[in-house]
Structure formats: structure tokens, C-alpha cells
Amino acid sequence: MKAFSALLAALCLAATAGAQGATLLRPARVWTAGEPVHTGWEVLVEGERIAAVGPAGTITVPADAAVVDLPGETLIPGLMDLHSHLLLHPYNEALWDDQVLKEPLAYRTLRAGQQARATLMAGFTTLRDLGTEGAGDADVSIKRAIDEGMIPGPRLYVATRAIVAVGAYGPAVRSYRSDLDLPQGAQEASGVDGVVRAVREQAARGADWIKLYADYRVGPGGAAEPTFTFEELKAAVEAAHGLGRPVAVHTATAEGMRRAVLAGVDSIEHGYGGTPEVFRMMAARGTAYLPTLTAPAASAEYFQHYSPGASPPTTGMAAAEAAFRLALNSGVTIGLGSDVGVFTHGTNWRELEWMVKDGMTPVQALTAATATDAKILGRSGDLGRVRVGYLADLVAMPGDPGQMIEVAEHVDFVMKGGVVWRRP
Numbered sequence: 385m386k387a388f389s390a391l392l393a394a395l396c397l398a399a400t401a402g403a404q405g406a407t408l409l410r411p412a413r414v415w416t417a418g419e420p421v422h423t424g425w426e427v428l429v430e431g432e433r434i435a436a437v438g439p440a441g442t443i444t445v446p447a448d449a450a451v452v453d454l455p456g457e458t459l460i461p462g463l464m465d466l467h468s469h470l471l472l473h474p475y476n477e478a479l480w481d482d483q484v485l486k487e488p489l490a491y492r493t494l495r496a497g498q499q500a501r502a503t504l505m506a507g508f509t510t511l512r513d514l515g516t517e518g519a520g521d522a523d524v525s526i527k528r529a530i531d532e533g534m535i536p537g538p539r540l541y542v543a544t545r546a547i548v549a550v551g552a553y554g555p556a557v558r559s560y561r562s563d564l565d566l567p568q569g570a571q572e573a574s575g576v577d578g579v580v581r582a583v584r585e586q587a588a589r590g591a592d593w594i595k596l597y598a599d600y601r602v603g604p605g606g607a608a609e610p611t612f613t614f615e616e617l618k619a620a621v622e623a624a625h626g627l628g629r630p631v632a633v634h635t636a637t638a639e640g641m642r643r644a645v646l647a648g649v650d651s652i653e654h655g656y657g658g659t660p661e662v663f664r665m666m667a668a669r670g671t672a673y674l675p676t677l678t679a680p681a682a683s684a685e686y687f688q689h690y691s692p693g694a695s696p697p698t699t700g701m702a703a704a705e706a707a708f709r710l711a712l713n714s715g716v717t718i719g720l721g722s723d724v725g726v727f728t729h730g731t732n733w734r735e736l737e738w739m740v741k742d743g744m745t746p747v748q749a750l751t752a753a754t755a756t757d758a759k760i761l762g763r764s765g766d767l768g769r770v771r772v773g774y775l776a777d778l779v780a781m782p783g784d785p786g787q788m789i790e791v792a793e794h795v796d797f798v799m800k801g802g803v804v805w806r807r808p
């Protein structure tokens with residue numbers, strides 16, 4: 385086992401020769417995502433990858449290695465959030481309609497850059513950003529600027545504009561003069577040919593994932609109802625998968641979820657109206673679930689006078705909790721996806737806390753945010769764990785988040801791809 389690790393380490397060293405030198409991280413404990421916490425372990429990083437992990441004194445450390453002492457801290461894999469909106473900011477700062485209709489694209493993009501930085505500094509080293517909400521393909525350029533080292537930020541998986549049924553999304557036509565041609569928060573499509581075309585256009589413009597809305601507030605009085613037909617969803621999924629793009633689907637109704645799951649989508653977002661039948665179907669088919677528990681709580685604070693700790697949960701919050709518990713009991717693959725942007729970027733840890741409040745253990749929530757999210761992204765082989773050969777996305781915080789999840793609020797060491805962005 386040891387010889388194998390050494391071989392892997394040597395291979396990684398060769399692969400990254402010319403990158404940064406070696407760094408030895410000496411925390412109080414290491415949580416690798418998959419094993420009990422290890423006290424007194426150290427991690428050696430060479431270039432952008434993890435070269436060795438093990439008990440102090442058992443690792444061969446290059447003489448010129450930099451040493452980072454992290455006393456009292458727990459080192460864990462970089463956290464991930466698979467449902468973000470870097471191009472939004474909280475709705476108590478500016479209503480969603482006002483952001484889409486009044487904020488210039490250049491302003492939104494610059495703000496998103498700042499928000500990417502805040503996210504990385506909070507220990508979230510990977511995001512799947514699910515739609516620019518009216519900001520075109522700005523996410524593709526933000527990702528590029530991060531990858532080229534122009535601005536600090538997490539690894540990004542982007543979806544560009546997202547795809548909605550004609551007339552389904554916002555700014556809602558019913559809320560304005562009906563003769564106004566309003567810019568929309570996503571790309572509208574209709575019919576099998578229409579959705580296939582939209583998928584192809586978005587993939588061509590740089591979408592890593594295709595995001596579809598299977599339902600929205602299209603019912604009488606604004607009630608959530610399914611929008612795309614099963615045939616439309618199925619055609620979109622086939623087109624996306626044919627282009628090597630997985631599909632994420634916003635859906636809050638049981639029927640929207642059912643259609644999406646049967647159409648073969650890869651992840652269900654929100655799922656607040658999920659029934660035991662739908663979650664059983666997801667578990668059987670391996671459809672991932674991103675519960676976005678923080679979003680209804682944040683909206684309740686902004687618009688329903690909800691006060692954390694002082695008010696009972698709103699109907700929306702209770703529905704989100706009930707769906708989460710059903711999914712958990714049904715054995716669904718649950719990742720961390722928070723819908724951050726609805727609330728402040730860099731406070732993604734709020735989702736970890738909601739997952740624990742609503743029934744997960746701290747270790748389950750941390751696993752969702754690391755190894756499980758990596759699996760959903762198809763990156764089980766090099767992200768989401770502290771393991772030799774994996775990319776060195778590592779964060780640390782004072783205390784043990786596996787015992788008390790709240791310590792994840794205080795990440796004070798951040799490394800992404802072997803580069804240290806923050807240290808105590």
C-alpha cells in the first residue's frame with residue numbers, strides 16, 4: 385500500500401514538475417472524506433496535487449518544502465456548492481427583477497468576480513453555477529478569468545443562460561405592460577426542436593452543464609406547475625448528453641420531478657414538492673438531489689418577516705425540510721447545493737448547517753459537500769477527497785466540523801490546486 389502511494393506520488397511529481405515546490409501541511413487532524421478523522425496526520429502537496437498523506441514522521445519531505453502549521457485545525461477537502469448564482473446578489477439588496485432589468489451586464493460581471501473571491505476565501509473551492517439569470521454568458525468569462533489566474537475564485541462549472549419554457553420565467557409578463565418586450569432571466573424555448581436548438585446553442589457558447597426549468601409559477605395565480613412536456617425534456621437530455629453535457633433541472637413539483645427523472649436528467653434542484661414515490665425513483669436511477677435548504681429560509685427573512693430562532697418555519701421552509709428528510713430516508717444521492725446568490729456569497733456554509741438541522745449528521749453534510757459533489761460532477765477520481773494524486777484543494781478551520789458543523793463558518797486556510805489563497 386505504501387509502495388503504491390509512493391509510486392503515485394512520484395508519478396504526480398513528474399506530472400507537475402515545474403509548478404510550485406512542495407508544501408507540508410501540519411494540522412491537528414485530517415478528515416479525508418471517507419474515513420474517520422485522523423489525529424496527527426500531515427499532508428504533503430507537490431505542485432497542484434497531493435503527494436502524500438499520513439501520520440507525522442512517516443512522510444518523506446523534500447528538504448526545501450515550505451511548512452504550514454495549522455495548530456488546532458482540521459484539514460478537509462475543499463468544499464463544493466453545486467447550486468450557485470455568482471451573478472445574483474441577495475434580494476434584500478436588490479429585488480431579482482431589478483437585478484435583471486436595471487443592473488448593467490458589466491456591473492453584474494464585476495460584482496460576480498468579487499463574489500467569486502469571497503466564495504473561495506470561505507473555503508468553497510468548486511462551484512456549479514446554475515444560470516446567469518439574465519447576464520448572458522458572463523459566467524464563461526468569469527470561469528476563464530479564474531482559470532487564467534486573473535482573479536481569485538473557485539473551480540467553476542457553468543450553465544450559461546439556462547432554458548425555460550416560453551412565458552414561464554421572469555421578469556413575469558403578467559407583472560408588466562403586456563406590450564413590453566422584457567429581457568428574460570433565462571433562454572426561452574418551445575417544442576422539441578426549440579429545446580434541442582437551445583441546448584446546442586448553450587453548449588456551443590461554453591455551458592458545462594445544461595440547466596432546464598421543468599416547472600415554474602405558470603399556474604393560475606402564480607402557482608408552480610410543470611412547463612416542458614416529457615417529450616421536450618427527453619429531447620433536451622438526449623441532445624445534452626450527446627454533447628457530453630450533464631443536465632440539471634429546477635423543479636419544485638412532484639410531476640415536474642417525475643418527468644425530469646424519467647427523461648434521464650442527472651440532478652434535481654430544489655425538489656420541495658417531492659413525494660416518496662419520486663424520491664424512490666431517484667434513488668433507483670441514481671439521480672442526484674441538490675436540496676437548496678437555505679434559499680427558502682433567506683426568502684422568508686426578506687419577504688415574510690421570518691426571524692431565525694424566533695419564528696416557526698414558513699410553509700416553504702417546512703416543505704423543503706420535509707422533502708430533504710424524505711430524500712435522506714429514501715437513499716437518494718444528496719449533494720450540497722444551496723442556491724447562494726439568493727443569500728450572501730461566501731456564506732455557503734449556511735447550507736451545511738441547514739442539512740444538519742434537517743436530519744444529516746455533520747459528517748454526512750461534509751461528505752455531501754466534498755466526495756458526493758465530486759461524484760455528481762464526474763470528478764470522483766481527482767476531487768473531493770484528501771488522497772494521494774488528487775488535486776490539492778484543501779481547507780482548514782479551527783476545531784472539528786465533524787463534531788460541530790458551525791466551525792465551517794470559520795475556514796481560515798484555503799488551498800486550491802496547490803496554491804495557498806488564505807492562511808491563519
Ligand SMILES: [Zn+2]
Nearest residue numbers: 467469514723
Ligand atoms: Zn437557483
